[in-house]
Amino acid sequence: IRSVYATQLENQKNETERSRAEMKALQTQINPHFLYNTLGAINMYSVMEDMEAVQDITDALSKMFRYAVQNPLVPVGIAQEIEHVENYLKIQKYRQGIMPKLEISIEEAGDAAMLRLCLQPIVENIFKHAFAEGIRPEHFIRIRAFREGGRLLVDVTDNGRGPSMDVEDMEYVTDGEKNGRGIGLSNVHRRLKLAYGDSYGLRISGRVGKGMTIRVCQPYQVIERRENPL
Secondary structure (H helix, E strand, O other): OHHHHHHHHHHHHHHHHHHHHHHHHHHOOOOHHHHHHHHHHHHHHHHOOOHHHHHHHHHHHHHHHHHHOOOOOOOEEHHHHHHHHHHHHHHHHHHHOOOOEEEEEOHHHOOEEEOOOOHHHHHHHHHHHHOOOOOOOOOEEEEEEEEEOOEEEEEEEEOOOOOOOOEEEEEOOOOOOOOOOOOHHHHHHHHHHHHHOOOOEEEEEEEOOOEEEEEEEEEOOEOOOOOOOO
16 A cells, blocks of 8 residues: 555646646747747847837847746736736837737736736737737727636736627637747646646637637735835
């Protein structure tokens, strides 16, 4: 019996280590196209001798990388996730010229903790797909966080071209993104399940031509606040 118990413990330990390694690998993937395009924008603005733009872009890019490579197993405050999105959008503004209106409502869950790097890949997906034909003045991105029982729900909504068919509410179906596009929705969905279990992950809803909502679902946790030393 002791031998069987020891084997079970060892198997559980190995599975935990594999999950940690997989999550860390998923966490540290960086979209190469975003990096190439950002470096191209820096080069363009440097040729134009617009040093303020170069400084803004490089500052935002360095903050994004610093945030991305930190411990993926330590939850962060939702405000930090929003700040990461804002750094991404700052770079996109220089690249795109015109930006969708950003609406943020997190007051209902301002003390919540989130798994790192969940929101920015969703916003990036909006630029790739929802606004793939170009950004118009009426376009928007809305981020709303709220608590529902013991769950933290964060909705990221756009009014772009929407899904290929109307979807009421369904779990995101992992499409196995392995084509170099980076973190992607599949990555976020997989990390949420690794961290919190199969009851959590991404859900989607939307209407053709009317936009889409991608919902992050995870346990509601409060970010730990450290007391300032006297």
